[in-house]
Amino acid sequence: MNQSRREFLKISSLGIGGVALSAPLFNWAKGAITSGQAPVEDFVNRTPTYCEVCFWKCAGWVYKNEEGNIWKIIGNDDDPHCNGRLCPRGTGGVGMYYDEDRLKTPLIRKTIDGKQQFVEASWDEALDVVAENLNKIKETHGPECVALFTHGSGGKFFGDLLKAFGSTNITAPSFAQCRGPREVAFMSTFGEIIASPERVDIRDTKCLVLIGSHIGENMHNGQVQEMSDAIDKGASIITVDPRFSTAASKSKYWLPIKPATDIALLLSWIHEIIYHEWYDRKYVEQYCYGFDELKAHVESFTPEWAYGITTIKPHIIRETAKEMANASPAVIVHPGRHVTWYGDDTQRLRAVAILNALLGSWGRRGGFYSPEKKDLPSYPHPEYPKPKKTWRDAHPGLYNLAIEVVANDICDSTIPSPDRACNFKAWIVNGTNLIFTLPDQKKTLEAIQNLEFMVAIDTMPMEITGYADVVLPECTYLERYDYCRTDQNREPSIALRMPATEPKYNSKPDWWIVRQLASKMRLDEYFNWQNIEEVLDWQLKQVGTSLEEMKKIGVKKFPREYDDLYFIDGQEIEFNTNTGKIELYSTDLEAEGFDPMPVYTPHPEPEPGFYRLNYGRNPAHTFSRTANNPNLTDLLDENTLWVNPIVAKEWGLSKGQEVWLQNQDGVLSTFPIKVRITERIRHDSVYMVHGFGHAEKKLTRSYGKGASDTEMITNVMVDPVMGGTGMRGNFVTFILENPHKEEVVS
Amino acid sequence: MRYAMAIDTKKCVGCSDCVVACQTENNVPIGYCRDWIVEVTDGTYPQLELEIRSERCNHCENSPCVRCCPTGASHYSDGGIVLVTEDMCIGCGACIASCPYDARYPHPDGHVDKCTFCIHRVQKGQNPACVEVCPTKCLYFGDLDDPNSDVSNILKKRKYKTLIPEAGTKPQLYFLI
DSSP states (O other), X not given: OOOOSSOOOOGGGGSOOHHHHHSOTTXXXXXXXXXTOOOOGGGOOEEEEEOOSSTTOOEEEEXXXXXXXXXXXXXXXXXXXXXXXXXXXXXXXXXHHHOTTSOOSOXXXXXXXXXXXXXXXXXXXXXXXXXXXXXXXXXXXXXXXXXXXXXXXXXHHHHHHHHHHTOOOEEOHHIIIIIHHHHHHXXXXXXXXXXXXXXXXXXXXXXXXXXXXOBTTBOOHHHXXXXXXXXXXXXXXXXXXXXXXXXXXXXSEEEOOOTTOHHHHHHHHHHHHHXXXXXXXXXXXXXXXXXXXXXHHTTTOOHHHHHHHHOXXXXXXXXXXXXXXXXXXXXXXXOOSOOOSSSOHHHHHHHHHHXXXXXXXXXXXXXXXXXXXXXXXXXXXXOOOOOSOOGGGGXXXXXXXXXXXXXXXXXXXXXXXXXXXXXXSEEEEESOOXXXXXXXXXXXXXXXXXXXXXXXXXXXXXXXXXXXXXXXXXXXXXGOOOOOBOOOBSSOEXXXXXXXXXXXXXXXXXXXXXXXXXXXXXOGXXXXXXXXXXXXXXXXXXXXXXXXXXXXXXXXXXXXXXXOXXXXXXXXXXXXXXXXXXXXXXXXXXXXXXXXXXXXXXXXXXXXXXXXXXXXXXXXXXXXXXXXXXXXXXXXXXXXXXXXXXXXXXXXXXXXXXXXXXXXTOOBOSSOEEEEEOTTBXXXXXXXXXXXXXXXXXXXXTBTOSOOHHHHOOOOEEXXXXXXXXXXXXXXXXXXXXXXXXXXXX | OOEEEEEETTTOOOOOHHHHHHHHHHTOOTTOOSOXXXXXXXXXXXXXXXEEEEEOOOOOTTOHHHHHOSSSOEEEOGGGOEEEOGGGOOXXXXXXXXXXXXXXXXXXXXXXXXXOTTHHHHTTTOOOHHHXXXXXXXXXXXXXXXXXXXXXXXXXXXXEEOSSGGGOOOOOEEEEO
């Protein structure tokens, strides 16, 4: 076997752990504090932050105890994202700081005595290697051959660096592995995207429709809070899910749909709403384009037609359509968030958008509001160089409607192929564990093997760091400044993150890493500052506040500058679409050669003995990022495989039994997963929480705990509209005996 | 004064934020907890019901743990809050065995530990940490003797149950159903 150029290096084998490994496990609570007694809040300092455990970025206060150690994080009452209440992950964010498995010092891959290994390095040495390699690639191949993968606040600094360097190939898996299809679908329908936090007016809705969206298990804080408010106010919830989710248990209607048939249900709802004339006639006449075409298109999509496909009874389809219509316009057919399922996802989300348009919920109280954000100007810098090519040039004509860079496409264009101009020679990977993020791990690894250079910046020894040439330990969000949070909400607001304490170990904030790299890469002119405080203070002063004020208040709200939250009745509106109308019939999709109105296409079904692999979230975890967090692992340290009792009986499975999984392509799970026998899952599918089954031994709390869904996702159905990776067309069977045991015959 | 808590099972999503917030607020060691989540599924697919409860010490009016404590470490405090005085506790575990709710655990420091209703916060007029953090606002705390307290108000409006009432301990956690 050929030894791969880039061998996976387990960070545990580096001999960096001497001091750290002997450190007592999590004894921070000791010391002056008697265990079981809380420190006294009056005597502690608090510093503002916004959370980095997920993308909701709730603002909070970090409290320290009398000894100056981080004690707890509490939501900021003035923050519209969290209203003073963090979620379990935000509350447990302290664990990110205290995790003794953190990356502790820069590492450089070296070959010593013919063996690749990581060698501890000073920051100066490590950054020199990064700068030299990137500049060399710039000279040989052009700066556009460097791509940045990022998921997190610190990535913005690396984005600045890359733009100054001459590349705009900056990508986040949050688009093509997550919410991309909904953004493209809503853009082509309403001329605007949903963005984050979602502009859904749940607190005032009368009817909330969730399609595979498990709010409450996904802990998108503001939405969970508002769903609870809506329950209090008597809103009805309709949940479409093959699994009896937490949200399903709070619902007036639970539609246990056959997986992969959602478009059929949506089309029959559209049929019912149009042919019973339950739609908002005035709204549709004034604002919508293509109603007659849509009406003709859905004529045959009756509930009886959909029943045969979805297994949802016709009278339930009718009743639920009526339930939505009764609530109109205070109804939300929720666009969801992680929506890359079957490769026709943009079309499914188009059906969702169309349904909302017919119900008149876009721009209406209890439907979708118009969000606002407060932009902070960029710190002055010379104009960035204009790149000669972008990621799109690797394959002209593909994914023209993608509104962000497609992460999997960067991966594809890193592998030499006759079909594509190969663009990428180096990756900068910041805060995203691509091994767990991108489906088809084999392809990700192949791409990595074709790189000339890769640097990974992370707080934890995630699997991706094992493939890097240089590993840089960033400090956690509790130890650093970042750019201010400026995300949208009903009221524009700004939130400050500042260090609550000095960085642990030899870790550094991203702004510092980037500023040093800028000097070493001879890009100083674009970074006309030495300390991030200068930048933040300048930015904040442009909008009438200052770093000093923000340190005291953490969050500052601003009055809305533009229109109202909702449309005014009968208001003239020019939508940002080709026709200036809400496009029930999409001229954008038509121009690109796609169906202008959604069509149901059957998807492959599991062979006998196989079950569709569905995956989702647990409220205590974010992706694979939190799997080693001591506080959050304490809540859930491994995932289980949800199996219907009928299936368990057929296979003779018992509760808690460990099974290995094998998918339709013969791929075996590295680790076993414990069976949870539950009525809450359909007989044709199994379910697990995403983000477990870590193979990196240095993640001591999560190594080998549970199984990885990503490992089983080898059939990727790419959405031709925007490049999203459909991941729910994978089928698994149970392997009852350890398939990895060694057998030696002699 | 009679402190009590109501838990709305219709709103609770079982996220365990109450558990983490308690752990950080009270420095409960990793691996232990003073509150926890129970999910009860009933029925067969697709006729199902799910009840989710955030549970903790019931601060019973007639507490077997206080009665059986040989040293007097377990005692009633302000408003009926059941507490353990750490340095009087010999860790014999009689209280753990007597509690029908399994609400107590042996702390690695050698004493028994349990929910205090965050008495250190309550005495300052604050809510317990779990109530304060809950994203669904499904926890209501207050004085049952005060007809205008949060807990009194919600119990007037909603149907509720207590857990294992047959144990006769007069529990002070009320589950809204």
